[in-house]
Amino acid sequence: MDNIYIEYNFTVSPKEPATEILIAELGNIGFESFVENENGVTAYIQKSEWTQTILEEIFVINSDEFSIEYNQKEVEQTNWNAEWEKNFSPIQVDDLVSIRAPFHENPNLKYDIVIEPKMSFGTGHHETTHMMVQHLLKLDLENKKVLDMGCGTGILAIFAEMKGAKPLDAIDIDNWCYENSIENVARNNCSNIAVYEGDSALLVNKKYDVIIANINRNILLMDIKVYANCLNDKGVLLLSGFYQEDIPVIDAEVSQYNLKLDTFIERNNWVALKYNKL
Numbered sequence: 001m002d003n004i005y006i007e008y009n010f011t012v013s014p015k016e017p018a019t020e021i022l023i024a025e026l027g028n029i030g031f032e033s034f035v036e037n038e039n040g041v042t043a044y045i046q047k048s049e050w051t052q053t054i055l056e057e058i059f060v061i062n063s064d065e066f067s068i069e070y071n072q073k074e075v076e077q078t079n080w081n082a083e084w085e086k087n088f089s090p091i092q093v094d095d096l097v098s099i100r101a102p103f104h105e106n107p108n109l110k111y112d113i114v115i116e117p118k119m120s121f122g123t124g125h126h127e128t129t130h131m132m133v134q135h136l137l138k139l140d141l142e143n144k145k146v147l148d149m150g151c152g153t154g155i156l157a158i159f160a161e162m163k164g165a166k167p168l169d170a171i172d173i174d175n176w177c178y179e180n181s182i183e184n185v186a187r188n189n190c191s192n193i194a195v196y197e198g199d200s201a202l203l204v205n206k207k208y209d210v211i212i213a214n215i216n217r218n219i220l221l222m223d224i225k226v227y228a229n230c231l232n233d234k235g236v237l238l239l240s241g242f243y244q245e246d247i248p249v250i251d252a253e254v255s256q257y258n259l260k261l262d263t264f265i266e267r268n269n270w271v272a273l274k275y276n277k278l
């Protein structure tokens with residue numbers, strides 16, 4: 001294996017969702033490791049996989065919606081795990097849930113979620129994940145059939161199983177997230193979660209009591225109709241991955257399907273909405 005890498009430092013504005021899209025696109029063309037920071041992300045590709053024009057294939061860099069600047073340099077192989085370990089501190093939600101890596105000490109809260117994210121989204125650090133955990137904390141999930149759409153690391157499905165949900169489906173469009181969710185499901189000894197790689201096309205003839213979807217505004221606007229069709233009467237739909245100003249457009253879409261806004265949580269302008277099916 002080549003031990004020379006090309007390191008790219010990307011400065012991304014606004015940081016989300018562009019950084020998430022950028023990471024997904026870079027992952028598709030052979031970038032191997034990603035270390036997020038407050039300005040964007042540092043990404044690495046093996047020199048043998050690299051070409052001078054490689055970034056021409058990256059759609060998000062050419063998008064008018066975001067500003068993405070970068071510089072690049074050649075580096076020796078790095079210990080990627082050590083890199084993200086430095087950047088991943090354990091977190092706690094409402095003094096009840098701890099989200100940590102295997103090498104962190106267990107703070108012995110009521111729920112202990114162990115996640116090794118590698119490059120999947122979902123360490124609990126992002127506002128949207130944090131708020132979804134808060135919504136789930138308040139729900140009675142005992143024996144509820146749950147779908148975690150856009151599962152990332154699998155964190156929300158794992159937490160739902162810890163709260164008694166079963167059976168659960170966790171779906172992500174990204175192969176890396178699919179693989180990583182399988183690993184994290186096993187790491188947390190969850191036995192009721194089926195993980196799938198794909199999108200809402202997998203939801204034909206499926207029914208759930210609770211659907212969790214922390215994705216982004218545009219995907220949600222496309223797929224809310226499918227989720228609503230899969231929701232049992234009196235079911236709950238949790239949506240996140242968008243900003244406070246997106247609420248009217250999301251609400252206009254959801255309201256068409258017999259769902260009523262119950263509560264919403266806001267953190268740093270990100271929101272997570274809870275809908276009840278009538």
Ligand SMILES: C[S@@+](CC[C@H](N)C(=O)[O-])C[C@H]1O[C@@H](n2cnc3c(N)ncnc32)[C@H](O)[C@@H]1O
Nearest residue numbers: 121122129150151152172173174177199214215
């Ligand atoms: C914001 S992350 C959420 C991860 C995790 N559920 C959490 O709350 O931390 C969104 C995830 O949705 C996935 N995704 C994007 N588009 C999707 C689609 N159309 N269907 C399913 N998953 C999708 C991405 O790969 C990403 O892992």
